[in-house]
Amino acid sequence: MTDGLHMSRRIRRTPYTSKVEQAGVRGFSVVNHTLLPKAFQPSVEEDYWHLREHVQLWDVACQRQVQIQGPDAAKLVQWMTPRDINQALVGDCFYVPIIDADAGLINDPVMLKLAEDKFWLSIADSDVLLYAMGLALGRDMDVQICEPDVSPLAIQGPKAEALLAKLFGEQVRDIGFFKFGWIKFKGTHQLIARSGFSRQGGFEIYLEGGHLGADLWDFIWHAGQTFNITPGCPNLIERIEGGLFSYGNEMSRENNPLEIGLGKFCSLDGSIDYIGRQALEKIARDGVARKIRGIMFDGEACPTCSIPWPVMVGQQQVGQITSGIWSPRLKANVGQSLIERGFWEFGQEVVVVTADGQHRQGKIVKMPMS
Amino acid sequence: MTDGLHMSRRIRRTPYTSKVEQAGVRGFSVVNHTLLPKAFQPSVEEDYWHLREHVQLWDVACQRQVQIQGPDAAKLVQWMTPRDINQALVGDCFYVPIIDADAGLINDPVMLKLAEDKFWLSIADSDVLLYAMGLALGRDMDVQICEPDVSPLAIQGPKAEALLAKLFGEQVRDIGFFKFGWIKFKGTHQLIARSGFSRQGGFEIYLEGGHLGADLWDFIWHAGQTFNITPGCPNLIERIEGGLFSYGNEMSRENNPLEIGLGKFCSLDGSIDYIGRQALEKIARDGVARKIRGIMFDGEACPTCSIPWPVMVGQQQVGQITSGIWSPRLKANVGQSLIERGFWEFGQEVVVVTADGQHRQGKIVKMPMS
Numbered sequence: 001m002t003d004g005l006h007m008s009r010r011i012r013r014t015p016y017t018s019k020v021e022q023a024g025v026r027g028f029s030v031v032n033h034t035l036l037p038k039a040f041q042p043s044v045e046e047d048y049w050h051l052r053e054h055v056q057l058w059d060v061a062c063q064r065q066v067q068i069q070g071p072d073a074a075k076l077v078q079w080m081t082p083r084d085i086n087q088a089l090v091g092d093c094f095y096v097p098i099i100d101a102d103a104g105l106i107n108d109p110v111m112l113k114l115a116e117d118k119f120w121l122s123i124a125d126s127d128v129l130l131y132a133m134g135l136a137l138g139r140d141m142d143v144q145i146c147e148p149d150v151s152p153l154a155i156q157g158p159k160a161e162a163l164l165a166k167l168f169g170e171q172v173r174d175i176g177f178f179k180f181g182w183i184k185f186k187g188t189h190q191l192i193a194r195s196g197f198s199r200q201g202g203f204e205i206y207l208e209g210g211h212l213g214a215d216l217w218d219f220i221w222h223a224g225q226t227f228n229i230t231p232g233c234p235n236l237i238e239r240i241e242g243g244l245f246s247y248g249n250e251m252s253r254e255n256n257p258l259e260i261g262l263g264k265f266c267s268l269d270g271s272i273d274y275i276g277r278q279a280l281e282k283i284a285r286d287g288v289a290r291k292i293r294g295i296m297f298d299g300e301a302c303p304t305c306s307i308p309w310p311v312m313v314g315q316q317q318v319g320q321i322t323s324g325i326w327s328p329r330l331k332a333n334v335g336q337s338l339i340e341r342g343f344w345e346f347g348q349e350v351v352v353v354t355a356d357g358q359h360r361q362g363k364i365v366k367m368p369m370s
Numbered sequence: 371m372t373d374g375l376h377m378s379r380r381i382r383r384t385p386y387t388s389k390v391e392q393a394g395v396r397g398f399s400v401v402n403h404t405l406l407p408k409a410f411q412p413s414v415e416e417d418y419w420h421l422r423e424h425v426q427l428w429d430v431a432c433q434r435q436v437q438i439q440g441p442d443a444a445k446l447v448q449w450m451t452p453r454d455i456n457q458a459l460v461g462d463c464f465y466v467p468i469i470d471a472d473a474g475l476i477n478d479p480v481m482l483k484l485a486e487d488k489f490w491l492s493i494a495d496s497d498v499l500l501y502a503m504g505l506a507l508g509r510d511m512d513v514q515i516c517e518p519d520v521s522p523l524a525i526q527g528p529k530a531e532a533l534l535a536k537l538f539g540e541q542v543r544d545i546g547f548f549k550f551g552w553i554k555f556k557g558t559h560q561l562i563a564r565s566g567f568s569r570q571g572g573f574e575i576y577l578e579g580g581h582l583g584a585d586l587w588d589f590i591w592h593a594g595q596t597f598n599i600t601p602g603c604p605n606l607i608e609r610i611e612g613g614l615f616s617y618g619n620e621m622s623r624e625n626n627p628l629e630i631g632l633g634k635f636c637s638l639d640g641s642i643d644y645i646g647r648q649a650l651e652k653i654a655r656d657g658v659a660r661k662i663r664g665i666m667f668d669g670e671a672c673p674t675c676s677i678p679w680p681v682m683v684g685q686q687q688v689g690q691i692t693s694g695i696w697s698p699r700l701k702a703n704v705g706q707s708l709i710e711r712g713f714w715e716f717g718q719e720v721v722v723v724t725a726d727g728q729h730r731q732g733k734i735v736k737m738p739m740s
Contacts, residue, residue, distance in 0.1 A: 004374005004375045004397055004398075005374045005375035005397065005398065005399065005400075006397045006398065006399045006408035006409065007674060007676035008399065008616075008618075008619055008675075008676060008693070009618065009619045009675070009676065009677075009678060009692045009693070010399075010401075010495060010616065010617070010618025010619050011399065011400065011618075013676070013677065027374055027375065027376045028374075028375065028376065029375065029376045029378065029380075029381065030375075030381065030400040031380075033495065033496075033618065038376035039376065100503060101503075101507065106500060125380060125403065126403075126497055126500060127496055127497035127500055127501070128500070130476060130496060130497055130498070130500050130501035130504070131497070131500035131501065131503065131504045132504065133470060133471075133501065133504065134500070134501045134502065134503065134504020134505040134506075134507075134508060135504040135505075135507060135508045136504075136508070137471065137504075137505060137508060137645060138504060138505045138506070138507060138508015138509040138510075139508040139509070140508075246378075246380065247380070248378075248379065248380025248381075248403065249378055249379045249380050275507060304377060305378075305379070306377035306378060306379065306383070307379075307383065308379060322379045323378070323379070
């Protein structure tokens with residue numbers, strides 16, 4: 001291609017990439033050195049409405065798994081996260097922030113507990129594999145760490161359950177939120193979790209064996225026709241309204257989990273030890289200086305937010321919008337921003353200065369937005 | 371944008387991105403979560419000829435620096451690489467392969483020795499920062515590790531030296547190959563190295579302070595007009611002909627440094643210790659199973675290589691081309707491939723099966739190709 005993203009082997013294709021190309025993908029992003037589809041015909045708005053009513057098939061194989069296995073596996077995973085993983089049972093998915101020694105966020109994966117001594121970390125965009133390898137080498141831990149041949153495929157939307165129950169059996173309906181079970185496909189057992197990067201319900205199949213990718217896509221695709229299935233991808237409108245945060249956009253190593261609203265996933269009572277505990281406990285004692293908030297703001301549809309937009313109260317900048325878009329349902333622009341202490345109450349009036357230079361009236365709102 | 375790469379804050383802009391956009395960039399890749407320009411008007415072929423004759427300005431700020439500083443800094447860096455860094459003096463740039471416990475390549479940065487206790491690793495596309503942090507935390511080393519606000523800008527081509535001597539003084543000419551010195555710019559001291567991802571000569575300025583980026587670009591740009599300067603980027607034709615390898619394309623954790631021809635950067639006599647030493651010494655004793663080679667092959671200009679192309683001898687696949695393109699100078703297609711033992715001699719005839727289904731006659735050649 002001559003415009004946009006230049007392809008090379010370094011930016012990895014997934015077992016589903018050929019299928020999304022056939023389905024008319026209009027662009028990609030890159031996550032974990034891997035392609036993530038970002039748009040299909042006809043528009044993000046059409047996709048948004050569709051996702052809320054029907055079912056979509058998403059290539060999210062860029063959610064790579066860091067497999068940690070062996071006698072010291074649980075010890076290593078616990079060292080990496082402030083969340084108490086002693087509470088996790090086999091079959092649980094745990095959202096586990098990973099922080100550095102200063103409590104800065106390194107990643108925010110979903111941990112899948114496959115066995116007492118085997119875990120997958122389904123990661124956002126940073127090389128947690130190398131971090132885990134470094135920790136294990138440094139402390140001489142008895143673990144094996146690898147990226148297995150596992151490629152998540154998300155089935156999202158209110159009709160996802162009916163579609164998957166038809167294909168894989170009624171037991172799919174019994175899987176609880178953030179739990180996983182197993183289905184059979186072409187003679188293999190495959191992990192299926194009730195999870196996904198939307199608020200519309202759905203599942204993720206953690207396909208083990210990339211050679212089965214095209215078949216799995218086709219199998220779901222064909223059965224999905226009567227459910228009005230379309231190809232899709234994480235939808236920016238739905239994600240912002242829903243209060244789902246994207247590592248690298250709303251949070252980075254500059255941020256601690258408490259200001260991102262992840263306090264409920266952090267042990268702060270000293271009952272477990274982990275990297276960054278002292279720093280995080282100090283932040284908890286002192287109180288955070290800013291909090292993540294939703295913002296609704298006026299004016300015509302805002303442009304794409306690739307450079308953060310200042311959020312002002314009078315002459316003072318109190319935040320910056322890192323993801324923003326027009327919501328056709330709320331008939332307003334919606335965004336997410338860290339907001340300074342003193343200005344983060346719901347209802348606070350602000351001004352958003354978008355990339356087109358416009359000053360737009362807005363206010364702080366709860367997420368999910370309604 | 372509606373096609374190609376979808377922008378977001380997670381894919382970081384550089385201090386030069388606005389300038390390359392003004393200069394008419396036609397596409398990007400993503401390296402280290404950062405934009406890398408990949409094409410300018412009018413074509414890769416024009417850029418190639420221009421690079422061999424004149425001078426180009428490249429935004430290579432995606433070459434992020436991992437800064438390792440403190441009493442244990444040299445110890446940590448040495449632990450990460452098989453190259454003996456005891457040989458490095460302050461002012462040296464050392465190409466240092468980084469390998470895992472199985473001798474698989476994690477990255478191939480250039481190490482800049484800034485002081486006895488301060489190093490930069492100028493990295494290819496993987497999060498070496500997290501790896502180094504993990505190692506240091508695990509072994510409780512006394513180091514500080516960070517990504518400083520440093521954004522390399524490359525000035526490449528045969529006229530680079532004359533241009534930079536005019537701008538920053540004649541002492542620039544005294545900087546040896548893979549050495550660095552210092553220049554003054556707007557009251558700051560900036561590091562300049564004789565290095566870069568081409569075989570046409572040139573320098574890289576490791577600009578410290580992103581707010582100076584646009585000014586530095588303009589300063590060189592305006593003075594460069596009489597040298598026929600253009601905006602550019604690593605050129606695929608020149609890189610392949612020149613035998614420069616790209617991490618993630620020609621090598622990954624599946625490869626050891628010996629098969630990539632990096633043996634000269636590996637201590638194999640037991641005089642230093644590092645991660646992966648035993649594995650690497652065993653490979654050295656047993657001999658490698660494949661070696662990186664250049665291939666020239668016939669037919670019309672080959673398509674873009676985003677999925678590797680099989681390299682055949684008779685019915686046997688002996689390799690796969692991971693980067694390939696038409697060379698207007700050699701009037702042939704050129705590529706790079708790991709080739710199995712028994713088939714890697716120069717002159718070996720092969721068949722390359724390109725993505726368009728064509729079977730093309732080729733042969734193994736030396737790099738740089740002439």
